Amino acid sequence: MAVSRRAVLRGGLTVTAVGALGATVPIAANAAGSRAAARPTMHGTADWGARPPNGTITVLDRKPTYIVVHHTAGGNSSDKSLEHAFEISRGIQNFHMDSRGWVDSGQQFTNSRGGHITEGRHRSLEVLDGGVQHVQGAHVGGHNSETIGIENEGLYTDVDVTPELWDSLVQLVAYMASQYGVTPDLIRGHRDFNATECPGTVLYGRLPELRDAVGAVLGTPVKPVRTWPLLKPGDSGPKVRAAQHLLRARGADVPADGVFGRATFDAAKALGADYQPCYASRVADESGFVGTPTWQLLVREVPATDPGEAGKAARVLLSANGRRVAANHVVDTAEWQRLLS
Numbered sequence: 001m002a003v004s005r006r007a008v009l010r011g012g013l014t015v016t017a018v019g020a021l022g023a024t025v026p027i028a029a030n031a032a033g034s035r036a037a038a039r040p041t042m043h044g045t046a047d048w049g050a051r052p053p054n055g056t057i058t059v060l061d062r063k064p065t066y067i068v069v070h071h072t073a074g075g076n077s078s079d080k081s082l083e084h085a086f087e088i089s090r091g092i093q094n095f096h097m098d099s100r101g102w103v104d105s106g107q108q109f110t111n112s113r114g115g116h117i118t119e120g121r122h123r124s125l126e127v128l129d130g131g132v133q134h135v136q137g138a139h140v141g142g143h144n145s146e147t148i149g150i151e152n153e154g155l156y157t158d159v160d161v162t163p164e165l166w167d168s169l170v171q172l173v174a175y176m177a178s179q180y181g182v183t184p185d186l187i188r189g190h191r192d193f194n195a196t197e198c199p200g201t202v203l204y205g206r207l208p209e210l211r212d213a214v215g216a217v218l219g220t221p222v223k224p225v226r227t228w229p230l231l232k233p234g235d236s237g238p239k240v241r242a243a244q245h246l247l248r249a250r251g252a253d254v255p256a257d258g259v260f261g262r263a264t265f266d267a268a269k270a271l272g273a274d275y276q277p278c279y280a281s282r283v284a285d286e287s288g289f290v291g292t293p294t295w296q297l298l299v300r301e302v303p304a305t306d307p308g309e310a311g312k313a314a315r316v317l318l319s320a321n322g323r324r325v326a327a328n329h330v331v332d333t334a335e336w337q338r339l340l341s
Contacts, residue, residue: 048086055103080114115164141276156200195291245313
């Protein structure tokens, strides 16, 4: 019985990659001793009829640090054809150039629901194959010089990706990681940098699986990744209450009731944390979500017994985690993140 690539990766077997015609392609070893991932089929800008960029494409003389997964937050089309993938690429480029005023598509690559990979920003494919430079994109606010990004067609807040998209995502990320020497723990979601839903709760929840799959392909151990939570309107509980206390510590007039309402949204938005939606986002306004950059602005080292709002936030989280408050207990940034995980 034939075994799918997805099943092989989940089972930890990584001897082969599936070629474009169904044949297997051996995965070679690289100089660092880990296996080098096979190059997936990728379609360049000329293939899908891209417009020329209206400015200079910046190529940095170094490798990116992170591989970032996005979703387009558009429709979940049932059309899995190559032509549809090309149409999506043209639509993204037109939106980014005409509505956002960028020189070209913001992301370096796009992955369709049919599993077709297309080059986004011009020269991204050429430079990725070279493995020593980085085309700077415009997909992660404040971090574009250190990230290479993949837009995945669809909206994944409540539904899963297609098997075809997942398989091509594993192939592409593994190839990127192999080319640039990126370890699996540096495969991240957009929300790990900006306060945004992207790449959707469902796809973001599968990033540990993606790291494991890529680590299996490369024969690389996967380190644990600790992240900051994303809070948004309608959420409730101790994390929201802690965020409210921390916002109050910054002078915001919000209730500390543990319910993420309009006042909390407005107070988080007023902080001005990095925010950048994906493509033509259909998700509700995310600018007041409490995400990674928001937490990084809010948390500070504080004694757990401090009577102020930051101390109250620490005690809310310690209690929620079943922890006692000791007289000499100081909550630092690392512990804030552990408590919020």
